[in-house]
Amino acid sequence: MGFQQGLSGLNATSRNLDVIGHNIANANTTGMKASRAEYGELVASSLGTGGGSSAGLGVEVSTVSQQFTQGNITVTNNDLDVAVNGAGFLQLELPDGSAAFTRAGELKLDRFGFIVTNTGAQVLGYQTDIAGNRLSFATNPIQLPTAAPIGANQTTAITAEFNVDAEAVVWNSVVPNTPLTTYGTSLTAYDSQGVEIPVSMYMRKVANDQWQIYTDPTSAATATASAVGLLNFGTNGLLTSTVPAALTVPITSPNPAIGTFNVTLDVATVTQYGARFAVSDLSQDGYPPGELVGVKIEENGVILARYSNGETQAAGQFAMVNFRNVQGLAPTGHGQWIETLESGQPIQGAPTEGKFGSLRAGALEDSNVDLTQELVNMMTAQRAYQANAQTIKTQDQVLQTLVNLR
Incomplete structure (x- = not known):
């Protein structure tokens, strides 16, 4: 009698329904990957035989494979x-x-x-x-x-990008003199403890195509004690050289234990064009704790x-x-x-x-479960379960007929 085939079909289909139910239950589970029951035929074989004379023993679930397709992305x-x-x-x-x-x-x-x-x-x-x-x-x-x-980071470098007016008069060549604060800018630097230190820079034109940089306008009016260096420009308005070659700005911390430290000044992109003085970029690499x-x-x-x-x-x-x-x-x-x-x-x-x-x-x-497909799969599995149950019922009727023979 073929009860075994029908029973194997019931077991396999029931396992398939378990897989489908698991997929449906996790349709909204983040990152979930759907599974699929894959069937395999059961066949009895003996040594030296061939052909298809045996009816087979039914079916089994060979494996439950995972479907690693991409799920939708929800913001x-x-x-x-x-x-x-x-x-x-x-x-x-x-x-x-x-x-x-x-x-x-x-x-x-x-x-x-x-x-x-x-x-x-x-x-x-x-x-x-x-x-x-x-x-x-x-x-x-x-x-x-x-x-x-x-932790705080002490300022070690300043980058300045600005344009000085090529039409500016040479300092001390006119009366009244051009105020030293006419061409100036400032930024905030930091010492090793993250304390803010204001840093100012003032420019004055000392000759054609030559500008000096100072950190103290009062000192610049009388002497060169706070002079940072000299900028030399070419006829194309671009910087050709600085004196000294490497410019540094002295910065004094309010903490005497830290004292004064030098910061490099990068002015490679400074220009001298016939336009108003303007600062396009001014940055430094220090910062306070955060x-x-x-x-x-x-x-x-x-x-x-x-x-x-x-x-x-x-x-x-x-x-x-x-x-x-x-x-x-x-x-x-x-x-x-x-x-x-x-x-x-x-x-x-x-x-x-x-x-x-x-x-x-x-x-x-999102889960890659296709809910519509899973519902269709569930109905198909349900019909397969009913069909396997029907084979058992039919076998039972055949057996009953044999038992009732007289």
């Missing part, structure tokens, strides 16, 4: 939400120290400043310098400086931390992994997978490098 505007757009997984360190991988980018900051998932797993990344350049390929949990402010106020994640995984002092510095880079056989990964729940022998070892990299996808900050990858 959330949450700074720590991350969607992987393309191939690859975020690398995690579970609370027990083991490794796991995920595409569910619902990330948070814990009380120690580590970037973690909803289950407490720490996200791994690469160490970078403040400009975002990767320093090594060793991965460590990503930690943002939330516990203490970043607290973390926000983060921004770039497409290449670099994390930019914003501080209350106006500074933006890289705080690390997300690490990504991929596998030769992603179907071999074992799901462990909560949108996480672990490595198996079938998946092979993880191939490490960073977002946008090689075949790795990019990161979309402020967004999440």
Whole structure:
């Protein structure tokens, strides 16, 4: 009797309904990948036989495969939400120290400043310098400086870009004389403790195509005690040389222990044209201490931390992994997978490098479950279940007929 075939069909179809139900239940789960039950025929074989004389033993679920297609990306505007757009997984360190991988980018900051998932797993990344350049390929949990402010940075260099008026009269050649504050600018520098120090620079024309820079207009009126240097311009209005060749500006801290320190002055782009005096750029590299106020994640995984002092510095880079056989990964729940022998070892990299996808900050990858298709699959599986049940019923009727023979 063929009860076995019908029973195997019921078991396989019931397993398929379980898979479909799991997909439907997780239609709104971030980063979830749909599964599919794949059937295989059961056939009894014996040595030395061939052809198709045997009826077969039924069906079984050979495997439940995962469908790693890209899910839709939904914008959330949450700074720590991350969607992987393309191939690859975020690398995690579970609370027990083991490794796991995920595409569910619902990330948070814990009380120690580590970037973690909803289950407490720490996200791994690469160490970078403040400009975002990767320093090594060793991965460590990503930690943002939330516990203490970043330290102050003493000003070491000033960059000035301005134009001096080629039609200006030579200083002391007219009465009344041109005020020294006519051509001047200022900025704020910082000592090693982050204390603000105002720095002023004044220019006066001492000869055709020659200008002097001073830091004190009073001193410039009588002597050259605060002179920074001399600027020489060519007939095309561009700077040809400075005296001395390397200009420095002395800055005195209000803290006597720090005293006076010299800061380099870059004036390579200064010009002398027949136009009004104008400053187009004035910057320096110092800053006071600052607290973390926000983060921004770039497409290449670099994390930019914003501080209350106006500074933006890289705080690390997300690490990504991929596998030769992603179907071999074992799901462990909560949108996480672990490595198996079938998946092979993880191939490490960073977002946008090689075949790795990019990161979309402020967004999440939706489940790739097609709800309409799953409902159709469920109806098809239901009919298959009914058909297998009918074969058992039919076999039972045949058996009853045999038993009732007289």
